[in-house]
Amino acid sequence: MDEFLSATIRGLAQGSLYTLLGLGFVIIYKGTRVVNFAQPVLMIFGAYFTSYFVLALDLPFALGVLAAVLTTAAIAAVSERVALRPMVGEQPFSAAMVTVGVLIALQVIANDLLGLELRQMGDPWGLSREVLGGVAIFHRDIAALLITASVVAGMAVFFKLSRIGLALRAAAFDQEAALAQGVPVGRMFGISWAISGGLAALAGLLVGTGGAGVDQNTTFIALKALPAIILGGLDSIPGAVVGGLAIGMAETYTKVYQPEHFAWAGANFDQVVPYLVMLLVLLVRPYGLFGTKEVERV
Amino acid sequence: MRGRPELRTSYESDQAPLGTPAKRFWFAALLIGAVLLPFGLTSELNALIATAFISAIGAIGLNIVTGYAGQVSLGHAFFLGLGAYTGAVLSGPTDRNVVGLGLDMWIWLPAAGLLPAIVGLIVAPVAARLKGLYLAIVTLGLVFLGEHLFREMVFLTGGVGTGRSSAKLEMFGTRIDQRTEIGSYTVTREMKLYFVGLVVLLVMAVLAKNLTRSKVGRAFSAVRDRDIAAEVMGVELTRHKVIAFAVSSFYAGICGALLSTTTGFIEPGSYGLLTSVNFLAMILIGGVATLSGSLLGAAFVVLLPRLVQEIPHFVPFVESGSTGGLITTFQLETLLFGAGIVAFMILEPRGLFGMWVRAKTYWRAWPFSY
Numbered sequence: 001m002d003e004f005l006s007a008t009i010r011g012l013a014q015g016s017l018y019t020l021l022g023l024g025f026v027i028i029y030k031g032t033r034v035v036n037f038a039q040p041v042l043m044i045f046g047a048y049f050t051s052y053f054v055l056a057l058d059l060p061f062a063l064g065v066l067a068a069v070l071t072t073a074a075i076a077a078v079s080e081r082v083a084l085r086p087m088v089g090e091q092p093f094s095a096a097m098v099t100v101g102v103l104i105a106l107q108v109i110a111n112d113l114l115g116l117e118l119r120q121m122g123d124p125w126g127l128s129r130e131v132l133g134g135v136a137i138f139h140r141d142i143a144a145l146l147i148t149a150s151v152v153a154g155m156a157v158f159f160k161l162s163r164i165g166l167a168l169r170a171a172a173f174d175q176e177a178a179l180a181q182g183v184p185v186g187r188m189f190g191i192s193w194a195i196s197g198g199l200a201a202l203a204g205l206l207v208g209t210g211g212a213g214v215d216q217n218t219t220f221i222a223l224k225a226l227p228a229i230i231l232g233g234l235d236s237i238p239g240a241v242v243g244g245l246a247i248g249m250a251e252t253y254t255k256v257y258q259p260e261h262f263a264w265a266g267a268n269f270d271q272v273v274p275y276l277v278m279l280l281v282l283l284v285r286p287y288g289l290f291g292t293k294e295v296e297r298v
Numbered sequence: 299m300r301g302r303p304e305l306r307t308s309y310e311s312d313q314a315p316l317g318t319p320a321k322r323f324w325f326a327a328l329l330i331g332a333v334l335l336p337f338g339l340t341s342e343l344n345a346l347i348a349t350a351f352i353s354a355i356g357a358i359g360l361n362i363v364t365g366y367a368g369q370v371s372l373g374h375a376f377f378l379g380l381g382a383y384t385g386a387v388l389s390g391p392t393d394r395n396v397v398g399l400g401l402d403m404w405i406w407l408p409a410a411g412l413l414p415a416i417v418g419l420i421v422a423p424v425a426a427r428l429k430g431l432y433l434a435i436v437t438l439g440l441v442f443l444g445e446h447l448f449r450e451m452v453f454l455t456g457g458v459g460t461g462r463s464s465a466k467l468e469m470f471g472t473r474i475d476q477r478t479e480i481g482s483y484t485v486t487r488e489m490k491l492y493f494v495g496l497v498v499l500l501v502m503a504v505l506a507k508n509l510t511r512s513k514v515g516r517a518f519s520a521v522r523d524r525d526i527a528a529e530v531m532g533v534e535l536t537r538h539k540v541i542a543f544a545v546s547s548f549y550a551g552i553c554g555a556l557l558s559t560t561t562g563f564i565e566p567g568s569y570g571l572l573t574s575v576n577f578l579a580m581i582l583i584g585g586v587a588t589l590s591g592s593l594l595g596a597a598f599v600v601l602l603p604r605l606v607q608e609i610p611h612f613v614p615f616v617e618s619g620s621t622g623g624l625i626t627t628f629q630l631e632t633l634l635f636g637a638g639i640v641a642f643m644i645l646e647p648r649g650l651f652g653m654w655v656r657a658k659t660y661w662r663a664w665p666f667s668y
Contacts, residue, residue: 029431035431035434035435083640083644086644087643087644090643090647092430092431093370093430093431093434094582094643094647095643096431096434097578097582097639097643098639098640098643098644100575100578100639101636101637101638101639101640101643102636102640103636104575104632104633104635104636104639105632105633105635105636105637105640106636107632107636108629108632108633108636111629112625112629220571223438223442223571226435226438226439227435227439230432230435230436234431234432265450266446266449266450267449267450268446268449269446271442271446272442272443272445272446275438275439275440275442275443276439276443278435278436278439279424279436279439279443282424282427282428282432282436283424286427286428286429286432287432
């Protein structure tokens with residue numbers, strides 16, 4: 001039971017990482033109908049800049065994270081302006097392919113910045129933990145959950161109450177109508193990219209905390225957020241939260257229990273469980289759990 | 299009709315491959331050129347062009363499912379891997395690590411296509427339910443699951459780090475992967491690879507051309523352009539999506555098996571997402587839904603690294619080693635690849651083939667550019 005509880009908390013923390021990344025995917029998808037395959041590299045940039053600002057420039061941790069979030073958001077907004085804006089109105093797949101190109105190109109820069117070492121985040125919680133009635137709880141997991149919870153709440157408030165949030169929703173709902181009402185739709189695209197860049201940066205921080213560190217091979221962790229959003233539905237923000245947490249927990253339970261119960265599935269099976277869960281869910285619901293089914297007309 | 303090659307009086311003649319004398323002439327000229335070329339090149343370049351030919355087979359396969367039938371697949375690498383391992387298991391020797399049956403090439407080459415095609419048939423009904431980006435992400439999952447399988451089925455694949463030797467190019471007792479001396483002249487391994495690649499590519503390309511101009515091919519385009527409209531007109535959606543997936547997987551399997559013979563070695567890690575992206579880049583850079591585009595794109599993607607290797611001779615701040623300089627050739631190559639995808643998608647969505655068509659129409663109307 002203790003093992004189960006600590007696996008649950010671990011899983012929720014892992015899931016909160018996918019939630020942050022998934023939110024980024026969904027915000028861009030809702031706004032521009034593009035799946036942003038460049039998200040993984042934005043996450044790496046976030047982790048690198050956090051490491052750079054906190055450890056190399058010696059900024060206070062919170063300030064360093066904020067600076068990293070802003071820098072990554074700026075990189076995301078610039079990529080959108082340069083590479084994605086000309087693709088407005090093209091096939092969604094063409095635009096998705098452009099983001100793959102952006103991923104490949106930016107990855108070169110990220111790898112060059114990272115070098116060959118493992119970058120630590122300089123986070124205050126590190127590997128410390130509490131033991132509550134036999135259940136070990138790592139501070140980094142609590143931190144991940146708290147950060148994600150506050151970000152999700154903040155996003156909800158931002159989209160519901162702020163002027164820009166309203167404009168973003170309007171642009172996502174109907175671009176022409178939003179344009180007619182004076183919403184600068186192009187700028188909204190940039191803002192949604194900047195927001196998901198910032199979310200990816202936070203995810204990068206979470207990947208690297210607790211001594212895990214970030215190096216050149218960390219990138220593809222972020223792709224596991226894709227099963228999460230497919231599970232929840234590509235265009236559903238609650239779906240990203242639920243999907244992210246579910247995938248994180250499925251992955252962690254597999255990691256804990258599979259080696260003793262299903263050893264035949266092979267080492268590192270937990271790494272592919274997200275994709276397996278995604279396939280099974282899509283067999284039943286082709287648009288995910290919360291996604292809107294597209295109404296089609298000829 | 300003599301002297302008026304552009305005049306079409308029937309659908310057949312409109313759809314005929316090499317429909318004009320000029321096309322026939324240039325095709326023959328290109329073919330003769332392609333046959334003579336390897337005798338004038340170094341072994342390294344021959345091997346590289348052989349790789350391009352073989353990759354073009356895979357690119358044609360991806361073009362059938364993604365270009366013609368409009369079903370975006372990021373799972374191509376998985377089928378490539380399946381083909382490579384089928385070939386290797388059927389032809390290789392059994393040693394202490396891996397299973398091998400030691401069969402001839404005329405058995406393993408078709409089998410390397412058939413097994414992926416069958417797996418494609420199994421996967422396709424799931425995929426046929428999905429659309430657009432959902433499909434892309436699910437096929438992405440296929441790649442990760444496949445990589446896991448390849449890593450774990452050690453008795454077939456040798457496992458991570460160890461790998462296994464690829465399929466053996468031996469047909470009717472003739473070793474293709476060894477040099478032979480004919481009199482005083484040496485036919486190198488690379489030249490033979492080149493011709494194997496060329497012949498298989500020609501056969502597969504002709505088959506693909508015929509498929510795309512048949513009833514099934516027209517149904518593919520209908521499904522791609524407007525699936526519901528196609529359904530209303532009596533095109534069975536699921537059936538044609540499944541056919542597209544199976545045929546595409548067949549091509550991928552053949553490509554994967556042959557591609558692994560160029561290096562002679564297979565490692566589970568080589569069938570990841572990046573391989574899929576490479577093939578998508580081939581068809582997008584070459585030209586979606588065109589066969590010559592697949593070939594051009596494959597040549598571009600395969601030859602780009604070799605071209606970039608030449609850059610340090612001309613540009614000072616590019617370093618040919620693995621470190622130092624402002625940027626290494628490897629970094630530059632990857633950067634150019636990424637930027638190339640972006641640039642083609644934005645500036646010339648029809649790819650190299652589109653550029654060729656534009657150039658052709660320009661010169662046909664010259665000097666009247668309008």
